[in-house]
Amino acid sequence: MAVTMADIQHLRKMTGAGMMDCKSALNEANGDYDKAIEIIRKKGQAVAAKREDRDAAEGCVLAATKGDFAAIIAVKCETDFVAKGEEFIGMVQKILDAALENQPKTVEELNELSVEGRKVQELITDRIGVTGEKMELGAYEFLSAAATVAYIHPGNKLATIAGFNIANIDNQVARDVAMQIAAMNPVSVNKESVPAEIIEREKKIAREKAMEQGKPEAILDKIAEGALTKYFKDYTLLAQDFVKDSKITIADYLKKQNAELTVTEFKRVNLNVE
DSSP states (O other), X not given: OOOOHHHXXXXXXXXXXXXXXXXXXXXHTTTOHHHHHHHHHHHHHHHHHHTTTSOOOEEEEEEEEETTXXXXXXXXXXXXXXXXXXXHHHHHHXXXXXXXXXXXXXXXHHHHSEETTXXXXXXXXXXHHHHOSOOEEEEEEEEEOSEEEEEEOTTSSEEEEEEESSSSOOHHHHHHHHHHXXXXXXXXXXXXXXOHHHHHHHHHHHHHHHXXXXXXXXXXXXXXXXXXHHHHHHHBGGGSEETTEEEEEHHHHHHHHOTXXXXXXXXXXXXXXX
16 A cells, blocks of 8 residues: 555654654555554664664763652663754653653663553664664662652753652752752762771772871871761762852751751762763
8 A cells, every 4th residue: 555644754653763764664564553663663673783782872861750759760872962862852751751650669670661552671672773873771760758859960961869858848958959969979878878898998098098108007097087087078968068058068058948857868870971
């Protein structure tokens, strides 16, 4: 049967594939939409296999909240041109929306979610067929808390989410904290939550540096503890100086809003090299 422009546009709307790809698939399928969709999907799978060894260094990172749940989704691709494309960003948004709605607890659960009748992994594979670029799910982070906030840095390469122990906090306060996390890249909420391996690493670095400087063996532990105290100040969120007012810490800023207010957890995803 003859393929019309209306047929091609309908298939393009269903799949997001290019006009020529849709026309070719419809011709091959003799106008059968289901068969044409399968042809486009198989093309995506074939391209994905061919591009497996390519480096997906670009991409899009989006974040959002829904009630007490917040999530970050990153999908990686090969070029900034594709990463900035409206349809690619739209795909990432659809995956994020599905995550907010279903709140999967693992990447495996996320990949099994249905988005417009297709699993997340299938959606990404289909987009590979459209662009000819390698794509992959780069990150999925989430958290739950009494109050949540999300921040996306301009350019869609960096996003943060944070949770608080008290509901209905001021939106600007929450956003300030999310932006602090984006700007200052803390390793944990407070010194108590710094992983033990990081503590040992920092102490070892401080001791070795002091030894190189010829410091006496008897004071190496004291020097290491002092260096660790500075590390906590620089790299734990609540102890960091507030970027908007360096005279106070984030903990001080939160206490100004509510004496009991604190951050319970945060996540940060950055596609750029740190």
